[in-house]
Amino acid sequence: MITLTKPARTPGDDEYRTFLGHTYACAACRAGAHCITAVRLGRVWREARR
Ligand SMILES: [Zn+2]
Numbered sequence: 001m002i003t004l005t006k007p008a009r010t011p012g013d014d015e016y017r018t019f020l021g022h023t024y025a026c027a028a029c030r031a032g033a034h035c036i037t038a039v040r041l042g043r044v045w046r047e048a049r050r
Contacts, residue, residue: 012048
């Protein structure tokens with residue numbers, strides 16, 4: 001049995017950071033262009049929050 005000593009982190013928090021990090025680093029995202037990677041990361045984030 002796992003003992004929870006740390007406060008539960010927000011579901012999808014790591015995925016959101018990954019998504020946000022990409023939008024800052026990606027030239028297409030910074031230009032507001034359609035980016036398939038951002039779409040994919042956004043989908044992963046949403047699924048992680050469920
Ligand atoms: Zn991008």
